[in-house]
Structure formats: structure tokens, C-alpha cells
Amino acid sequence: MRAKSVKWWIYHILVGGFAVLMLYPVIWLLMSSFKPSNTIFTTAQSLIPHPWVWTNFLDGWKGIGGNSFGLFIKNTAVLVILTMIGQIISCSVIAFGFARLEFKGKAFWFAVMLVTLMLPNEVVMVPQYILFSKFGWLNSIKPLVVPGYFGQPFFIFLLVQFIRTIPRELDEAATIDGCNTFSIFSRIIVPLIKPALATIAIFSFYWSWDNLLGPVLYLNSPTKYTVSMALNMFLSNESVSNWGAMFAMSVVTLIPVLVVFFIFQRSVVEGISTSGLKG
Amino acid sequence: MSVQKAEKEIQQNSMSAPVMRPKNKKSKLKKNLEGYAFISPFIIGFLAFTIIPILTSLYLSFTNYNLFSAPHWIGFANYKKLFTDDPRYWHSVRVTLIYVFAGVPLRLAFALLIAMLLNTASRAVGLYRSLFYLPSLIGGSVSVAIMWRNIFGDQGIINLLLKFLGIPVVHWFGNPSAALWMLIFLSIWQFGSSMLIFLAGLKGISKSYYEAASMDGANGWQRFNKITLPMLSPIILFNLVMQTISAFMTFVPAFIISKGTGGPLDGTLLYSLYLFLQGFSFFNMGYASAMAWIMLIFVGILTGFIFLTSKLWVHYESEGGR
Numbered sequence: 001m002r003a004k005s006v007k008w009w010i011y012h013i014l015v016g017g018f019a020v021l022m023l024y025p026v027i028w029l030l031m032s033s034f035k036p037s038n039t040i041f042t043t044a045q046s047l048i049p050h051p052w053v054w055t056n057f058l059d060g061w062k063g064i065g066g067n068s069f070g071l072f073i074k075n076t077a078v079l080v081i082l083t084m085i086g087q088i089i090s091c092s093v094i095a096f097g098f099a100r101l102e103f104k105g106k107a108f109w110f111a112v113m114l115v116t117l118m119l120p121n122e123v124v125m126v127p128q129y130i131l132f133s134k135f136g137w138l139n140s141i142k143p144l145v146v147p148g149y150f151g152q153p154f155f156i157f158l159l160v161q162f163i164r165t166i167p168r169e170l171d172e173a174a175t176i177d178g179c180n181t182f183s184i185f186s187r188i189i190v191p192l193i194k195p196a197l198a199t200i201a202i203f204s205f206y207w208s209w210d211n212l213l214g215p216v217l218y219l220n221s222p223t224k225y226t227v228s229m230a231l232n233m234f235l236s237n238e239s240v241s242n243w244g245a246m247f248a249m250s251v252v253t254l255i256p257v258l259v260v261f262f263i264f265q266r267s268v269v270e271g272i273s274t275s276g277l278k279g
Numbered sequence: 280m281s282v283q284k285a286e287k288e289i290q291q292n293s294m295s296a297p298v299m300r301p302k303n304k305k306s307k308l309k310k311n312l313e314g315y316a317f318i319s320p321f322i323i324g325f326l327a328f329t330i331i332p333i334l335t336s337l338y339l340s341f342t343n344y345n346l347f348s349a350p351h352w353i354g355f356a357n358y359k360k361l362f363t364d365d366p367r368y369w370h371s372v373r374v375t376l377i378y379v380f381a382g383v384p385l386r387l388a389f390a391l392l393i394a395m396l397l398n399t400a401s402r403a404v405g406l407y408r409s410l411f412y413l414p415s416l417i418g419g420s421v422s423v424a425i426m427w428r429n430i431f432g433d434q435g436i437i438n439l440l441l442k443f444l445g446i447p448v449v450h451w452f453g454n455p456s457a458a459l460w461m462l463i464f465l466s467i468w469q470f471g472s473s474m475l476i477f478l479a480g481l482k483g484i485s486k487s488y489y490e491a492a493s494m495d496g497a498n499g500w501q502r503f504n505k506i507t508l509p510m511l512s513p514i515i516l517f518n519l520v521m522q523t524i525s526a527f528m529t530f531v532p533a534f535i536i537s538k539g540t541g542g543p544l545d546g547t548l549l550y551s552l553y554l555f556l557q558g559f560s561f562f563n564m565g566y567a568s569a570m571a572w573i574m575l576i577f578v579g580i581l582t583g584f585i586f587l588t589s590k591l592w593v594h595y596e597s598e599g600g601r
Contacts, residue, residue, distance in 0.1 A: 015396055022413075045439050090321075250425050272476060
């Protein structure tokens with residue numbers, strides 16, 4: 001018994017200690033955001049702020065050029081929600097088609113979808129920009145939101161896997177009861193794939209929330225900026241050395257991501273383990 | 280679940296279509312129409328946002344185009360310039376190759392090591408798994424890039440640690456190769472999602488293999504080498520392909536850490552960043568398109584190469600294996 005507990009201690013000190021080491025930079029960022037700006041680097045070795053101050057958060061919240069950080073959060077939230085709705089609807093419809101319906105050329109289109117999973121984004125970046133500028137969509141969130149309404153290969157793949165675990169007898173029984181294909185989808189399948197839809201919603205949130213390249217390409221006026229772009233702006237003004245405000249807003253930006261993760265840990269972990277979704 | 284396997288299953292599935300047909304026997308035409316109606320968003324999106332842009336990009340790569348005047352056909356001039364007359368391009372290729380081929384193997388090795396440590400019955404594993412995954416979750420964000428920039432600064436905690444250990448401090452922002460390693464460390468730090476996939480794979484390996492091997496007197500290394508690695512090889516392949524592709528596309532950390540310049544001395548000028556600068560700072564859209572096509576062909580060849588050589592080292596369990 002005692003020998004086992006020694007081994008137990010060694011394991012947890014080793015693994016737990018390593019986990020703390022990995023997360024130390026994040027903890028340091030958090031604690032630094034409560035330090036007075038001018039002491040962040042002179043006291044970098046100690047984690048505990050002395051004195052604790054809130055001014056960084058107040059400073060940072062003022063935002064840039066008269067636009068408060070709250071506006072950037074609101075802009076990002078709108079972007080996240082619109083994209084999420086589009087991806088959930090389109091991906092569940094498409095995945096149902098691939099998983100349940102029989103039609104000519106299905107294997108071909110499924111293979112096409114899997115190939116697009118591996119396509120480097122850079123290849124389409126320039127022509128997509130040209131396309132959206134022809135549509136007159138520059139300086140709006142349309143280029144970031146609208147493609148979501150036409151499916152997202154990773155999410156479709158995940159849903160197809162999930163739908164295939166649902167017994168086909170349910171569909172057949174519903175057909176005998178007079179359901180058409182669409183009501184099989186909406187009444188039988190959709191309620192059963194809710195857990196998978198939750199996983200999709202979570203990842204959709206992460207990806208839109210963190211997205212930088214899209215907003216940098218398509219949003220020009222500061223009133224439309226997302227949180228990533230606002231942070232990027234803070235960085236460009238770094239010469240004024242208001243690190244405190246920048247750290248504080250970095251922390252604020254991380255909070256929703258962390259909260260969602262700790263609430264939905266199981267969906268997130270299972271989503272990655274079963275489909276290889278990149279987090 | 281590997282992509283190939285899923286594809287195979289889909290094909291099998293479509294062959295064994297519902298055997299028992301309900302009484303309202305649908306016509307073939309109606310079935311096809313229904314199928315295409317459901318997947319039509321994908322097809323439309325694929326044509327509009329993928330295929331047409333890819334072909335446009337191919338056309339533009341043979342032109343001189345700045346977005347404001349009409350594209351001007353110049354044949355292979357962009358490609359010729361890239362291959363023979365742009366040292367900065369070759370520098371960015373070299374930087375990217377170092378980033379990918381140092382970063383991805385280290386990241387996967389790390390992910391596998393931690394996954395094996397966590398593959399125990401301990402109740403705390405759930406907590407550790409989440410903690411180790413966290414960097415991967417937040418790693419792509421601007422916040423983390425800003426954090427990374429500051430912990431590697433001259434007065435940052437990394438240099439404090441080096442000083443504490445008696446190692447000479449490194450000026451991470453003064454030295455191009457140190458700056459590149461700063462990016463590679465950031466990529467290794469985000470080993471979490473690969474770790475989760477490995478962990479799921481390790482859980483799928485039957486304990487009886489290890490028990491039998493132990494009875495035959497195999498030591499830890501032999502068990503790892505003869506059981507764990509072969510059994511895990513399809514998952515290693517999957518991780519390798521996906522991580523390599525995404526490493527080639529890395530943009531945010533290089534953009535933020537170098538404040539959009541790729542500096543110091545182009546030390547962090549990753550391929551995507553140079554492409555972005557060519558396209559959207561210098562408005563050489565044709566040139567950027569040529570870069571994109573070289574990237575597409577290169578990634579295609581590399582993926583094909585990984586899949587072809589995979590026959591030599593990937594072990595697929597026989598049908599009745601499980």
C-alpha cells in the first residue's frame with residue numbers, strides 16, 4: 001500500500017507540476033494584468049501584484065480612438081452568432097444528405113468534401129478577396145459570415161459520423177408512419193444529433209472569436225473591428241508602453257473562451273478525439 | 280476515425296442501400312433530386328468559394344494584377360521571378376520548412392509522450408487532460424501571441440529563467456533564428472489537440488496485447504516499439520498529415536509576434552505572411568496567386584508522399600482484429 005502511494009505521489013507531482021509549468025505563461029499574463037503598467041517587467045519574477053490595481057481594465061476598456069472595447073466585443077459576438085447559426089443549419093442538412101440519402105454521385109461529392117478539408121486556405125485567399133470586392137462586400141462582415149451558410153467540411157464530417165450511429169430502423173418506422181424525407185430529418189434526426197450540434201456550435205464560436213486574418217482582410221473601419229483586431233491595434237500602439245491595458249484586454253478576450261471550455265469540456269474533448277477537429 | 284476509413288464506409292453504405300423498401304417505392308429520379316437538394320448548399324459553396332477562386336487564382340498567377348486595373352497577361356513571368364529573382368521568397372521558403380519540419384515532429388512527439396503518461400486509470404486524468412489541452416485551445420488567438428511576445432522579451436520570464444539557470448540570456452527579437460525558434464516553441468506548446476487524439480487511440484489498444492508481451496518478457500521499450508507504435512500508426516499518420524498542412528498555413532503568431540513585418544531580418548517571414556504581404560500590402564495579386572499555387576502543388580505532393588510511404592509504416596488492423 002505504502003509503495004503504491006509513493007508511486008502515486010511521484011506521478012502526480014511530475015504530471016501536475018508539468019501542467020502548471022505549461023500554464024505558467026497564462027497565469028503570468030493574468031496576474032500581470034493586475035499590476036501597475038510600469039512595474040510589469042520590473043517585477044516579472046513575482047506572480048503576485050503589489051499593489052493590486054484595476055486601472056488596466058478601465059484603461060483598456062476605453063478602447064481605441066473613442067471606440068470602447070465593449071463595442072469590439074459586441075461586433076465579435078454578432079459575427080460569432082451569425083456564423084454559428086449558418087453553420088449549424090447548413091451542416092446538419094448537408095450531413096443528413098451524405099449520411100442517409102442514396103443518390104448518384106454521392107461517393108464523389110463526399111470525396112470532394114474530404115479533399116477540401118486539406119486545402120490550404122491561402123490558395124483561395126486572393127481570388128476570394130477579389131470576388132467579395134466585386135460583390136461590394138468589403139468593409140462588412142458578409143465575407144466572414146456568408147460562406148458559413150454553405151457548410152464547413154470539418155463539421156459536416158463530424159455530423160456524418162454521428163448520424164451514422166443512429167439506427168436506420170427509426171427512419172424506416174417514420175416512413176411507414178407517413179413521414180417524408182424532410183420530416184425524417186427535422187423530427188427524427190435533428191433531435192438526436194443535438195450533442196454533436198453542440199460540439200459544432202462550440203468550435204464555430206472558437207474559430208470566429210479568434211479569427212484574425214479574415215477581419216484584417218475585410219474590415220477597415222474601427223467601428224466594425226473585432227476583439228482580435230482591437231488587440232492587434234493595441235500592439236501597434238505598444239510604443240506608448242501601456243502594457244497593462246493590453247494585457248488586461250487580452251485576459252478579457254480569453255475569458256469567454258475559457259468559460260465555454262470549462263462548461264462544455266466533455267463535448268470539446270470528445271469532438272476532438274472522435275473527429276480530429278483541430279482546436 | 281481516419282478519413283479514408285470513413286470514405287470506405289460511406290461507399291459500403293451506399294451499396295447496401297435499404298433492403299426493405301417501404302410501400303411508397305420512390306422513383307430513382309426523386310431520390311437523386313432529394314439527395315442533391317440536401318447537399319446543394321455544399322455544392323454551391325464549393326463552386327462559389329473554392330473551385331472558382333482556385334481557377335481564378337491559377338489565371339491570375341499568369342498576370343500582373345493590382346486589383347485596381349485589369350489583369351495583364353504576362354505568361355510565366357511571375358513563376359520565373361519567384362524561382363530565379365526573389366531571394367526574399369526563398370528565404371521565406373527556408374524559414375517555413377524549418378518551422379514545419381522542426382515544429383511538427385516535436386509537437387507530435389510531445390503529444391504522444393503526454394498521452395502515454397495520461398493513459399492510466401487515475402481519476403485526475405480528466406483534469407490533466409483539460410489542462411494540457413488548454414494551450415492548444417487558446418493558442419491561435421491574438422491574446423496568446425501577445426503573451427508569447429512578452430514572455431520572450433528581454434525582460435520577460437523566459438530570460439529570467441535562463442538567468443536563474445546560469446544560461447546566457449537570448450535576445451529573441453534581435454536574432455532571426457532565435458525569433459523563429461520562439462515561433463516553434465509556441466507551436467510545440469500547443470500539442471493538446473494531437474494529444475487528445477493519441478489518447479483516444481491509446482485507449483483503443485486492447486490491454487491483452489501488453490499482458491501477453493509482458494508474460495513473454497518484453498520490456499517497456501519493446502512494448503512501446505512493437506505494440507504501441509504499430510497500433511497507433513494510423514492515428515500518427517492522420518495527425519502528421521493534418522498538423523503538417525496546418526503548420527504550412529500558420530499566420531497569426533508570425534503576424535503578431537513580428538508586428539506584421541516578418542522580422543527581425545525576415546526571421547519569422549513564414550510563407551503565408553509573405554504571401555499576405557505580397558498580395559495585400561504591395562498589391563501584387565498576380566504574384567501572390569503564383570505563390571499560392573506553388574504552395575498548393577507542394578502541399579499536394581507532400582500529402583501524397585506521406586500517404587504513399589505510409590504503406591511502409593502504417594499498420595492497419597485486419598477486419599476481424601477487434
